[in-house]
Amino acid sequence: MSTTVYLRMKSKIQAKRNQTLYLSDVAYISGEEEWKEKLNEIELYRIKGTDRNIVILDVFRVIYMLHQLHKNLEIQALGPNQTIVTIPSNKKQPSLLLVCVIWLLLFVGAAMAIMNFHYDVSMEEVQQKLHFLLTGEQKEHPLWIQIPYSLGLGLGMILFFNHLFKKRINEEPSPLEVEMHKYQQDLDQYIVYHENHITKDSDYDDSSTN
Structure with a gap:
């Protein structure tokens, strides 16, 4: 028996270099509390040194990854289709x-x-x-x-x-x-x-x- 979980991607977030992004960082989850705790701790992406200032996380790729981990889970996506992850560079003190x-x-x-x-x-x-x-x-x-x-x-x-x-x-x-x-x-x-x-x-x- 499949369980339905509702997923809404955040429009825009900010991350640091070498930071690990979990599902709770990029999306809001609604469903049974047991599944929410499991899904929130899933590692989605790790910011690498080769990344530029912007990384796009697409909802279809997130759903694909979740299905690989939990095949019986039914995911309903709502809201934005992508999350824009901005990686700020080291800012110097203005002159x-x-x-x-x-x-x-x-x-x-x-x-x-x-x-x-x-x-x-x-x-x-x-x-x-x-x-x-x-x-x-x-x-x-x-x-x-x-x-x-x-x-x-x-x-x-x-x-x-x-x-x-x-x-x-x-x-x-x-x-x-x-x-x-x-x-x-x-x-x-x-x-x-x-x-x-x-x-x-x-x-x-x-x-x-x-």
């Missing part, structure tokens, strides 16, 4: 000079973008006309409008990006985070489709004999 140069470039670029936008829409003339409509006087620099406008512009950017330095204002994701999430999803799909280092059957055979 303070490089960080300052990048910060300066971003600051100058953002300032120029804002100034060019205001120049294109003639913001200074608009503020002068607004001052004339409200006071009846011509003034070249209506500071009582320009200063609150500048402060409000900075505050609006903080609210838009939903961050004040590293602190999040509320739990709602910012538009930038949403776009980064979409970009990461597209990147993961591209990696799954084009990654040429999909774990081979021999890798599973080697890991199963350890």
